[in-house]
Amino acid sequence: MIRQPLHPGVQRGCPNCDEDGYVVIRDGEKAMAQICQCVGHCPRCKDTHFVTSEQGNRFAPRRRCECTTLANRIRIFNEANIPARHANSTRANFRRSKLLGPPFSAVSAFIQGFSPKEDNRGIILWGKVGTGKTHLIVATLRDLIFQHGVTARFVEFSHLLAELKSGFDRGQGASSLIDPLVRVEVLAIDELGKGRNTEFEGTVLDELVSRRYNASATIIGTTNYAPLPPAGSPVPNHAKPSQTTNLGDRVGPRVYS
Structure with a gap:
């Protein structure tokens, strides 16, 4: 199964995050994730975090852009209390x-x-x-x-x-x-x-x-x-x-x- 990046702005072939879009570091006693420096602007929502279901129709319902998935899962990871030694x-x-x-x-x-x-x-x-x-x-x-x-x-x-x-x-x-x-x-x-x-x-x-x-x-x-x-x-x-x-x-x- 082909792995899909969690953010459309992830740089292909990034050696730091292996295209995951995040890296995990040691921060005191905890392992903490953060967005990789390779992640650029979102080409789909232009960093507004919302997209419309119909292009060109400003009255169409808006939904959260998939680029928000990465930040949300980083937050969940950072709340998991994983020890720093296992970063x-x-x-x-x-x-x-x-x-x-x-x-x-x-x-x-x-x-x-x-x-x-x-x-x-x-x-x-x-x-x-x-x-x-x-x-x-x-x-x-x-x-x-x-x-x-x-x-x-x-x-x-x-x-x-x-x-x-x-x-x-x-x-x-x-x-x-x-x-x-x-x-x-x-x-x-x-x-x-x-x-x-x-x-x-x-x-x-x-x-x-x-x-x-x-x-x-x-x-x-x-x-x-x-x-x-x-x-x-x-x-x-x-x-x-x-x-x-x-x-x-x-x-x-x-x-x-």
Whole structure:
């Protein structure tokens, strides 16, 4: 499928944005997108941001020009709270890292099959530290935002817990942090299961997952822990010592809803 630029004024062959019309930079702790310098005047609306449905008829209905799409999706990206260290995390440079395998294929299929405004099942990437899980999840958010225009948010689970506890100490309720995470179309939770596995952590995850489930909103995430074994699998022999901890041990079955 031929990729269409998000702005008619994008310079063909631009080496900085690869004809995307935007670049992503590190700005403090966050990754922030901005319009590439190659983007010129819009030839369709002459930078008025509006076009008519009938050329030459000044009484014809006006609609927003497609050149406004780029600025809108940059705004959505900048509200996603993506960490600065992942400013350059894309599927393209993950592919060049030669760490390809089932996770990359699963993410690519997820993005291709995603349908905005419809029910979309989530995806959880699990594996050892340093295998590129967070890179892939950020790349997924980036593609969903710029390809589909979906609202999204990235959170690292232990940071969310710390912010909630800090808010409680200041007399704030959990809703001030949880509500914005429920409203976005796609929520990415990094490091699921990272923590002490306390009742508080379980309560937070229960509320977040159940509210998003009831809203038919999508969750994607990463974890260092293996998933629960499929139904019908042989029962583990607990008489033998095991060094394996699965995701269900850490966060329970709630994440699979």
